[in-house]
Amino acid sequence: xxxxxxxxxxxxxxxxxxxxxxxxxxxxxxxxxLGTLLQVVDSSIxxxxxxxxxxxxxVTLDQISWVTTGYIIANVIVLPLTGWLSSYFGRRRxxxxxxxxxxxxxxxxxxxxxxxxxxxxxxxQGAGGAALLSTAQATMMEIFPPWQLGMVQAIYxxxxxxxxxxxxxxGGWITDNYSWPWIFFINLPIGIVATILTLxxxxxxxxxxxxxxxxxxxxIGFLAVGLGCMQMVLExxxxxxxxDSSLINGLTVLSVVGLIAFVLWELHVKHPAVNLRVLKNRPxxxxxxxxxxxxxxxxxxxxxxxxFLQSMQxxxxxxxxxxxxxxxxxxxxxxxxxxxxxxxxxxxxxxxIGAIGFIISMFMLQALTSNSSVDSIFWALxxxxxxxxxxxxxxxxxxxxxxxxxxxxxxxxxxxxxxQLGGSAGIAILSTFLDHRADFHRARxxxxxxxxxxxxxxxxxxxxxxxxxxxxxxxxxxxxxxTLLDHLVQGQAMILAFSDVFLVVAFIxxxxxxxxxxxxxSLPSSYRRGEKPDAVIAD
Numbered sequence: 001x002x003x004x005x006x007x008x009x010x011x012x013x014x015x016x017x018x019x020x021x022x023x024x025x026x027x028x029x030x031x032x033x034l035g036t037l038l039q040v041v042d043s044s045i046x047x048x049x050x051x052x053x054x055x056x057x058x059v060t061l062d063q064i065s066w067v068t069t070g071y072i073i074a075n076v077i078v079l080p081l082t083g084w085l086s087s088y089f090g091r092r093r094x095x096x097x098x099x100x101x102x103x104x105x106x107x108x109x110x111x112x113x114x115x116x117x118x119x120x121x122x123x124x125q126g127a128g129g130a131a132l133l134s135t136a137q138a139t140m141m142e143i144f145p146p147w148q149l150g151m152v153q154a155i156y157x158x159x160x161x162x163x164x165x166x167x168x169x170x171g172g173w174i175t176d177n178y179s180w181p182w183i184f185f186i187n188l189p190i191g192i193v194a195t196i197l198t199l200x201x202x203x204x205x206x207x208x209x210x211x212x213x214x215x216x217x218x219x220i221g222f223l224a225v226g227l228g229c230m231q232m233v234l235e236x237x238x239x240x241x242x243x244d245s246s247l248i249n250g251l252t253v254l255s256v257v258g259l260i261a262f263v264l265w266e267l268h269v270k271h272p273a274v275n276l277r278v279l280k281n282r283p284x285x286x287x288x289x290x291x292x293x294x295x296x297x298x299x300x301x302x303x304x305x306x307x308f309l310q311s312m313q314x315x316x317x318x319x320x321x322x323x324x325x326x327x328x329x330x331x332x333x334x335x336x337x338x339x340x341x342x343x344x345x346x347x348x349x350x351x352x353i354g355a356i357g358f359i360i361s362m363f364m365l366q367a368l369t370s371n372s373s374v375d376s377i378f379w380a381l382x383x384x385x386x387x388x389x390x391x392x393x394x395x396x397x398x399x400x401x402x403x404x405x406x407x408x409x410x411x412x413x414x415x416x417x418x419x420q421l422g423g424s425a426g427i428a429i430l431s432t433f434l435d436h437r438a439d440f441h442r443a444r445x446x447x448x449x450x451x452x453x454x455x456x457x458x459x460x461x462x463x464x465x466x467x468x469x470x471x472x473x474x475x476x477x478x479x480x481x482x483t484l485l486d487h488l489v490q491g492q493a494m495i496l497a498f499s500d501v502f503l504v505v506a507f508i509x510x511x512x513x514x515x516x517x518x519x520x521x522s523l524p525s526s527y528r529r530g531e532k533p534d535a536v537i538a539d
Contacts, residue, residue, distance in 0.1 A: 040163030083410030103191030154339025226258030287399025300426025327385030334389030354390025
C-alpha cells in the first residue's frame, strides 16, 4: 500500500470500527473527551491567573505572556503533524504518550518556581496537547460507524466549544480560592484516567507506517519556522505596534519564507510530514477555511466579550465569567440536538442555520450600550452559544466525511490547525481593531466637545453645579467636571468601537457563507442508516 491513500480511495472504514465493541467505543469517547477538555481549557485557563503569577514569580506582563504564547505556538506547530505522528508511532502509543506528556508537564508547571521552568513545561504541554484535539477527533471518525458519528461528534464537540468559555471562569475560581498552581494540578487525575483508558482500549490504526519509514526533518523544520513565527506575530503584534516594530517585520518575513518553503517542499518530497495533497478534497479545503472563520468567531468573541462586559457593563472578572456560562450551556444543549438531526438534514443547511444565528447574535450585541439590560445581553449570548452548537457538528462531518484511510488523520490535523489559527487571528485582529476604532471615535467625538458646542457647555456646567452642590469648591468642581466629561467621551467611543467589532465579525461570517456551496449536497447514505458507505453524492 502506498504511504498516502487517495482522498476518495483506499479501504472502506468498516474494518476499523468493526474491531471495537459498542462498549469499548464509548469508553474511548469518554477518554478522549477528557483529554480534549484538558487541552482546550488549558489554552485559556491561565489568562485569569496572570496577575497572581506575575506577583509570585516577580516578572513583568511581557515576560509572563510567554506562558500563554509558548503553549499556543507549540500546539500550532504540532497540530498539522499529528496525522504523520499517529501513523509513524501508531495511534495508540502516540495518543497515550501525548496524554502522559500533557499530564506530566502539568505537574511540572504547577511545581515551577521560576519563569523559565514554567515556560519550558508550558511549551511541552502545548506540544502534547495537539494530539488531544486532532488525533482524538480522527480516532472518533475511524472507530465509530458512520451513522453514529453525528451524535458522537456532538458529544465530543462539547469539550471543544464549551472549553474556551469555562476556562477563564474555572481559572478565576481556582486562583481566588486556592492558588495558581492548582490550575495545573487539577489536570493530573483526569490525565491519568484518560491515559489508562487509552492504553487499555485503543488499537493502532491499520494505516500505521512501516518501521523504518523516513522522517521529513526538513519539512518539519520549515513548518516550525513558518507557523512559529506566524503565531509570534499574532501574539505580540498588537503589543509591539505591528509593523512599526522591527521585531514583527522580521518575524513576518521569516514566517512567509518558512511557509512558502514548507508548501513547496511538502509538495515535492515523496514522504511528506504533512500531506497537503489531501486538500485536493473540496469539502476538506472549504471546511478548513470555514473552520478558520468559526475559530475566529469563537476564540475572538471569547476574548472580546469579557472585555465588553467589564469595561461597559462594569462587571467584575468573576461576574463576566458567569455571564458567559449561559452561552456555553446553550452550546452544550444544542449539540446533541444537532447530532440527532445530522443524519436527517443536510449538513450544509445546518451549518447555514448556525452561521445565520451567529450573525444575528452579533447584530444583537452590536446594538448594546452601557445601559442595556441584563436580559438583552443574556439572550444575545444564548443565541451565540446555540449557533456555535449548530456550526461544529455538521461542519466537522461535511468536512471529513469524504476522507478515508490515512487521509482521515491528516485531514483532521489540518482542519484543527485552521480552527486554531482562526482563534489566534481573531484575538489579535479584534483586539487591534478595537483599539484603533476607540481612538478613531474618540477623535471624532472630541471635535464636537469644545467651547463652541452649546450642548457640551450645558453638560459641563450641569456637572459642575452638581459637584458644587456636594461641597466642591468652584475651581475643583470645574476640573472634576472636565474629568467626568472626558470619561463620558471615552466611554461612548468604546461603545462605538465594540459595535464596530461585532459588525466586523458578522460581516466575516456573511462573506464566508458562499463556502457552503463547496460542500457536497449530502453525506454518504451510511451516515443516515446502518449501511455500507457509498460514494459521496456529488453536486
